[in-house]
Amino acid sequence: AQSVAQPEDQVNVAEGNPLTVKCTYSVSGNPYLFWYVQYPNRGLQFLLKYITGDNLVKGSYGFEAEFNKSQTSFHLKKPSALVSDSALYFCAVRTSGSARQLTFGSGTQLTVLP
C-alpha cells in the first residue's frame, strides 16, 4: 500500500523567512508525488508534482519541492514566505493501479506571521 506522512500538523514562520513543509512517502515502484494547497472552505489547488527527472521541482506561487529518493522525502519549500501563503498544505502520492487515485497525507497548517 502506498502512503504519505506529514509529520508536522502546524508550521509557523515569519514573513520573509524561508519555509519548509515536510512530507515522506512509502510506495512500491516509482513515486508520483504532488503538493496541493487548501484555503478555508475551498477545494484543493494544485501546486506542483514530481513524476521523473530533476529532483528540484518548481511550481506555482514561487513554491518548489525537493525529491530525495534515499530519504523517501518530498519537502515543499519557498525562499521567502508571504502572509498570503498561510493555508493548509497536502502532500499526495498517486497510486499505480488503474484508478490512479491520490492518497493524501493528513495536512500541515502553515501560518506565516507578519
Add this chain to the structure above:
Amino acid sequence: DTGVSQDPRHKITKRGQNVTFRCDPISEHNRLYWYRQTLGQGPEFLTYFQNEAQLEKSRLLSDRFSAERPKGSFSTLEIQRTEQGDSAMYLCASSLGPKETQYFGPGTRLLVL
C-alpha cells in the same frame, strides 16, 4: 478557462434524508474522481469514472452511496438515508487522463443534523 465546479457548495439536511451533489469537470477531461474529506484529514478516494463508466469504488462507498456520470460529462453523487457520519466535504476532481494532474472543485460541505 472554467475549472471544476460543484453544486451546491453547502448542504444541511436531517438524518434519514437523501441528498444529491453535482460536479461539472473541466471540459474534455475524461476522468472524474470523487473524494471525501473530514475535518482535520486529507481527502479520501471514493470512486472514479473513465468517461461514463464507473470503474472503481472504495470500501468507503457504502450501499447508501451512488454515483453516476450519464453522458461522460457532469457527475452526480447521491447519498440515501443520510447519517451524521456522512457529514464531510465532498470533493470532485477531473483529469485529462489517468497520468495527468487532477484538478479539484471547491467542494460541497454536507452537514447532517
